[in-house]
Amino acid sequence: MTVRIRLSALPSPPYRAVVDLFSLSWTALRTAVAELPDEDFERPSGCTGWLVRDLVCHLAIDAQDVLITLVTPTETEPTADAVTYWNLLDEQPTGEDPLDALIPRLAAAYGRPRWLKFHLDDLGSAASRAAELADPALRVSTRDKVLTVGDYLAAYVLEWTLHHLDLIAHLPLAAEPPAETLLSARTLLEKIAETPFPAWFSDKDALLIGTGRRPPTDVEKAALHDLSANLPLILG
Numbered sequence: 069m070t071v072r073i074r075l076s077a078l079p080s081p082p083y084r085a086v087v088d089l090f091s092l093s094w095t096a097l098r099t100a101v102a103e104l105p106d107e108d109f110e111r112p113s114g115c116t117g118w119l120v121r122d123l124v125c126h127l128a129i130d131a132q133d134v135l136i137t138l139v140t141p142t143e144t145e146p147t148a149d150a151v152t153y154w155n156l157l158d159e160q161p162t163g164e165d166p167l168d169a170l171i172p173r174l175a176a177a178y179g180r181p182r183w184l185k186f187h188l189d190d191l192g193s194a195a196s197r198a199a200e201l202a203d204p205a206l207r208v209s210t211r212d213k214v215l216t217v218g219d220y221l222a223a224y225v226l227e228w229t230l231h232h233l234d235l236i237a238h239l240p241l242a243a244e245p246p247a248e249t250l251l252s253a254r255t256l257l258e259k260i261a262e263t264p265f266p267a268w269f270s271d272k273d274a275l276l277i278g279t280g281r282r283p284p285t286d287v288e289k290a291a292l293h294d295l296s297a298n299l300p301l302i303l304g
């Protein structure tokens with residue numbers, strides 16, 4: 069399944085709003101991790117083949133990537149925005165990709181959850197501060213693409229929100245992502261899909277169904293009409 073997307077012609081939200089959403093989504097995710105009891109780190113996450121501890125290790129690597137990207141500008145013209153930043157894959161990750169398979173070994177090396185929490189908080193705080201200080205018009209390069217800092221941070225609101233849902237997939241008592249970031253993530257996913265999801269879908273359900281994190285019910289599938297043929301949108 070291949071879905072083609074185009075560089076978005078829609079105006080980007082004000083940069084301050086983007087930074088606030090980035091900070092809100094990232095702080096909520098890090099707080100959710102910090103509040104997890106140790107035993108929850110051994111539970112499955114919403115990412116195939118990964119335990120919660122593996123996902124948290126991935127988040128620490130993501131935070132490192134954000135920090136590196138924000139302090140490594142480029143003069144090259146943008147080739148992508150928050151929409152076209154994403155690659156659409158043909159299949160859901162299985163956890164068997166060499167890099168995906170490396171994550172559990174790295175996570176296990178931390179030993180106790182507190183050390184993993186500490187590393188995430190350390191890198192995460194630095195990434196958050198770098199986002200606050202960055203010039204919104206600055207161009208950065210990542211994943212063989214060039215985009216503005218504003219678009220880069222907007223893309224990560226979707227990243228953090230989806231991974232927050234992954235974190236709590238089997239933890240019913242854990243806090244969910246903030247409503248504002250769920251809405252922002254849904255809006256961006258609809259731009260990627262180039263069509264809105266049914267208005268009566270909750271933002272959470274739109275994200276879960278749209279990215280293949282859960283299958284739609286028969287009623288939801290009927291409401292999706294032609295869009296269902298292009299789902300899930302597997303973001304990479």
